[in-house]
Amino acid sequence: MANFEQPTSPRCLSFLKSLGLVVGCLAKFVTGSLFVFNVYAEDLKTTFNFTQKEVELQSSLLNLGLGAGFLPGLLYDKLGPTWTSGAGLVVSVSAYLLLWSTTKYAEFYGRNSWLMALYFFVCGIGSVFTYMVALNTNIINFHSKHRGLIVGVLNSFFAGSPSIFSVIYYKGLTGQNRFGDFMLLFAVSFAFVDILCIIFLRIFTSQEITHNVLTIAPTKDESKYLKSSEKYEVSYNSAIPALKTNGSTGTEEHDFSQNVKQDESENASESEVDLFVNYHNGEQLSIKQLLCNENFHLFTWMFVLAASVGLTLVNNITIIAKSLHLNQYNGSLVLIVPITTAVMSILIGVISDLLKEKIPRMSILVFACACFVVSQAVILIFGKLYVLLILGTFLCGLGISAMWTLCPAVMSELFSLENIGRNWGIAILLAAVVGLIIQLIFGTIYDAYVVEGTLDCYGMKCINGGIGLSLTAAVISVSLGAAFIIKNRRHSNYVQM
Template sequence: MMNSSKSRQLRKYFSLGAGILGWFLGGVVFGFNVYAISLKQTFNYTQTELDYIASSGDWGECFQFPAGIVIDKFGPKVTCSISLIVTTMGFLLMWMATAFRIFFSSKSWLVCAFYFLTGFGPTFLVIPSMVVNCKNFDKKHLGKVLSLLSGTFGVSPAIIIVLYEGLFVQGHFEDAENQKLGEFMMMLAVLSACISVFCVVMLKTVPEDTPYDVIEQSGEAMNKTNDIHKNKNMEIHKNINDRTALVPEKTTKQIPKDMNCWQIIKTPQFYYVFLICLIIMGICISVVNNLTIIVESAQIDVNQITFTLIIPIFAVISRLFVGVLPDYIFQKWPFIPKSSILLFSCILTCISQMIFIVFNGSLIGLICASVMVALAYGVLFVHISIITINLFGLQYCGQNCGLVFLSNGFGLVLFQKLFALNYETNSPPGSHSCFGDLCTKWFFVLTSSLSFCAVFLNFCLMKIERDLHLQHDESQASSHQK
């Protein structure tokens, strides 16, 4: 029995290690900025064409719903095998493009398709890694597991940047077209193949003797039985004129019903979560992607690398530690609405956008607002998965989380377009650059208003959750009386 328990623990940690590697591969696409100039000069692309390539990778990363369907229907082995094929093929096609520069210099749409595969393929590792490890560990450790995986996801671009600058730039800073971009893509192809194979072999759901939810449900059933016997004994001694209702002092904890993606779209909770994620993540991503442009338009004489480093540093810090807080809150105060943890990201985003409006020309103001955006994005990235699992159950969490994260892609497109519209409207005729407060001011006025709407939606979601909890308590009380 002892050996069996140790074997299960060992398999759990091997699966966690595979999950960490899977999420590391998922974050590789966000290291695009380090080789963006090399890609642009290698193929002589315009800035618009380069932006399309970058957005295609981001969209591939956001399109996690198919991976969720596959993991829920066929398991981790099949899902990771798809990642092995798609991701490796994507990086090999990118390498092939660098070998035929002249042909692909006029075919940027093909490079967009190739780069989409490099973002889409790792989702078939990211989603199964999340699902398997959330099922392998007790539900009370859900936040810690997601924080560890998400933190790895955030560290990945920084490691890729260091590798590229250390091994493949080779001193060609001014002539970026001579950097070893092709060799770098080949290295990523080999790396993705190795990680995918490791996940195919090691990523497995490890069954427990008594799953966590079964313990809760069996405990609830035992409480009901004990309460029934207690009530019967009390009824024997009950005075005939006593009209006091026999209701237990504490009601049992509500366990979420497992719902698939077709069932959750019929619930109002899904649309509240979807809209909150769309607004907050869309705002944060648009600010992150355009941070150097915001600094440039503010005409602040500062090294822009300072701002590009702020986002990953604080995003990783928030992702690594933020999962511990929900675990503590949900165990200490189980009747607090689970969706209340989203308030932190919503309120922080709202404050950051107002700082961008008022202190747009101040270095300290821009740094404070950027830090808040990084923290809000990193926290929401973890909390949105926790909320989805707590509201809709763990059994179909792959497809449910994938469906919710589609909002990330829609938000990216929407707010990127809004930012570009505000920026280009205030640019001088014939110029692609804009300087002054008006370049970004009305965009931040809009985002601050929408983030305030997200706070309101969050309170509505909390009220719905609270009402359902009260209904559950009333039904439990009535069943005890019977």
């Protein structure tokens, strides 16, 4: 672990935060390898003679491992980025080395697909340690007014990396053991980025300077001329922060001494104003309170269903293409979602920050859920047409961009930064479980139409059931998002979400 000298100037502090963002982007890039499963799914199926249901099991447990982010999230909240990165290093490298070894015993693992699925599950768990460190540390370090941009930049690396890994797999790996070589590449990559995270990622927490918002109580005659959003803010001066480091957790803390001056005339008129303190940190709830909170369930299940739809399509796009006799375009199809997400994540993050007061983040998220609805409907009805299959895949990528960029930001704004690891971990755990169910149903329906003695199924009948289920989940996610907006539209804090 590197021993940083305590920054003595804002410039030094800014440099360390920026360095942490760069390392976070590299870490997110490598963890994005989870979503490249569709690239090697066919080789996995033929190498180990798996049925489609067994292939779906491997994919689902990989994502279920990512969904086990609840536990790494708790570890992060308690011990910070250094120890969490160390745990990710051990788990990820070990799991990918086990997957690398499976090709040497293909016949054995062909009969024991559950064991290989367990390896994928552990890979997912290892990845989420790195994911949590990269995301949470940078969310905490940067001001909330830039949160959409920061998460968007991180997500662009996370979602865009499958396009790079796809090119490496199709163009760079030419041997007969491409799957094994790919797993070895992931083992080395995770070792590299986790070591960087251990060395460079630190939390720079500061006690936020709160703003006292004075709401003038208008007279009866004046009330019709004043907007409810009109407020008068009193700003306070603060001293330069002093920095101290907690070496065991990689957390660096700032203490601010505030110099608050209040005019005597304000004291005299205190009875005429209402004083509100805006913490900008969301509502801090215990786990029991969180699970009983209506907003948490509406928001989380909206994300869970939408994320599951995106995950199912991304992991099965090559299977869908082969069923529709379009597998000659696999090399192009697998790039659509990563490229779309890499570009749109930053754009959506910037727009959500700039227009936050006019277009709440939740409105953008409901639009993203609607993109999933249209995407699944287009593929279900017109999937045989290559151009419309591209359109459906693009709309799915657009929805994924918004969901994975804005949902972490909204979660932190609604339910406190201090528990972001726990809260966001619960959300991605539920998304992984629901994704597992949808993908297993997809695989079961697909296998039901496979001719005995073969591995593949051809025609819309093979995928209609799975796509129809995804379409239903997408419609429900739109309904939950709309319900959240209707429930909260009269609350003043909704403007910030």
